[in-house]
Amino acid sequence: MPLKIAILASGGGTNAQAMIDKAAAGILDVDIRLILSNRPGAGVLERARKAGLPHLALDHTRFPDREAYDRQLIAALRESGAELIVLAGYMRLLTSAFLEAFAGRVINIHPALLPSFPGVHGGADAQAYGVKISGCTVHFVEEKVDSGPVIIQAAVPVEAGEDLDSLMNRIHGL
Known part of the structure; x- marks a missing residue:
């Protein structure tokens, strides 16, 4: 079902x-x-x-x-x-x-690999920091922002010179 x-x-x-x-x-x-x-x-x-x-x-x-x-x-x-x-x-x-x-029944899709880069601009923050690998995290939601237990993560390499839109499109495709 x-x-x-x-x-x-x-x-x-x-x-x-x-x-x-x-x-x-x-x-x-x-x-x-x-x-x-x-x-x-x-x-x-x-x-x-x-x-x-x-x-x-x-x-x-x-x-x-x-x-x-x-x-x-x-x-x-x-x-x-x-x-x-x-x-x-x-x-x-x-x-x-x-x-x-x-x-226990609320989950979030976050465009970065938590616990690094929580918050509204997680993907942009990761790219600005210069990470070589970024990705997506699905986690349970708690009162503190992007702090709940991780359910699953997927990683993507950040390509040299890649703009944020391109990176986010690849993360959203996971």
Whole structure:
């Protein structure tokens, strides 16, 4: 039986698209119950629409505070029936109430090899540092940013003179 997941993303949705494609090909045994973005114009919502998947824009700027937003987020995710929450370029910190509501069931895709280069600009920070190998980490989410236990990592060599867009495209292709 496929794992019921919800994907949270804030931008274009390249990681979400990879999951959509792998699920459609039968490689990833998941049932995508909801794709949710905190930004109404995010490209990930169009990707979800094209794939015929349930999607929702929940604009965080329309809430008085982070806690109020996360309460609505929790309600939407519970209603979807998702068993696992996947952060795929979701650019918001989650409250402790959110993490308690889905304890042990929130994972993140981070574009660097953790524990090195945590944070919003992990891939860019790794490249600026001059690493010869970069990659991607999937980890459980805890309250501290990019600190949870690692589930899996994949590495890619950084090519001499490679620009950030090229490196990030190769990391996203993992």
